[in-house]
Amino acid sequence: MPKQQTHIRVVREWCQSLGVLTAISITRQEAEMRLAAYVPMLLHDFPDAAFTSESLHDVARQCMKGFPIYPELAAVLSAWWRAHRPAPPALPPPRFGPQPAPELPPSATAEERALVHERVQEVLAAIRSATASAQPTDEAATFVRASHLSPGVLDQLNPLPNGRKRVPH
Numbered sequence: 079m080p081k082q083q084t085h086i087r088v089v090r091e092w093c094q095s096l097g098v099l100t101a102i103s104i105t106r107q108e109a110e111m112r113l114a115a116y117v118p119m120l121l122h123d124f125p126d127a128a129f130t131s132e133s134l135h136d137v138a139r140q141c142m143k144g145f146p147i148y149p150e151l152a153a154v155l156s157a158w159w160r161a162h163r164p165a166p167p168a169l170p171p172p173r174f175g176p177q178p179a180p181e182l183p184p185s186a187t188a189e190e191r192a193l194v195h196e197r198v199q200e201v202l203a204a205i206r207s208a209t210a211s212a213q214p215t216d217e218a219a220t221f222v223r224a225s226h227l228s229p230g231v232l233d234q235l236n237p238l239p240n241g242r243k244r245v246p247h
Contacts, residue, residue, distance in 0.1 A: 089120050092129040096137060096151075102144035109145065116148055123152065128159045 093116055097109050104112075120129075137146075137154045146154070227235070229244035238244065 085121060085126055086117065088126050088129050089117050089124075092134055093117060093120070095134055096141070097145050099134070099138040100141040100145045104145050112145065112148075116151065119148065119152075120155075124155065124159060127164070128155060132162070133158050 090113065093113050097104070097113070101109070133155060136158050137151065140154050141150070233243050233245070
C-alpha cells in the first residue's frame with residue numbers, strides 16, 4: 079500500500095473513532111500505544127477504501143469487549159473488506175488467438191437445418207476414423223516394454239560419491 083499522508087490520516091482517524099466507540103476501560107496512554115502499533119499494520123494490509131463509516135459501524139458492533147486487540151480487529155475488518163471491496167475491472171478482449179464466433183442467423187428452413195446436420199455428421203465420421211486409425215495395434219504394443227538398469231550398470235554409468243557402490247561386489 080502507498081504510504082501517503084492522506085492514507086495515514088484516514089487510518090488514524092478511523093482507529094480513533096473505533097476507540098471512542100468501543101472504549102470500556104482503557105487509559106489514554108494505552109489507547110495511544112495501540113494506535114501507534116495498529117496504524118502501520120493496517121496501512122500495510124488495507125487500502126483507504128476499507129476505512130469507511132460502514133466498516134467502522136460493522137467493526138464497532140462486533141467489539142463487545144471493548145477496544146479490540148489487533149488480531150480481532152484485523153479479522154473483523156478483513157471479513158468486512160472481503161464482502162465489500164470493489165470488483166476488479168474487467169479484462170479487455172484478447173487481441174490474438176481465437177476470436178469469438180460471430181452471431182449466426184437462425185436457419186430459415188428445414189432443408190438448411192438438414193444440410194448442416196449432414197455436414198456435421200460427415201465431420202464427426204472423419205474425426206472418428208482418423209482417431210481409430212491412430213490407435214496402436216497389438217503388434218506395436220508388444221515392442222514397448224519397461225526396462226530398468228541393474229545396480230551394477232548404474233555404478234558404471236553414474237558412480238556414487240567417494241567410490242561407493244550400490245551393490246557390494
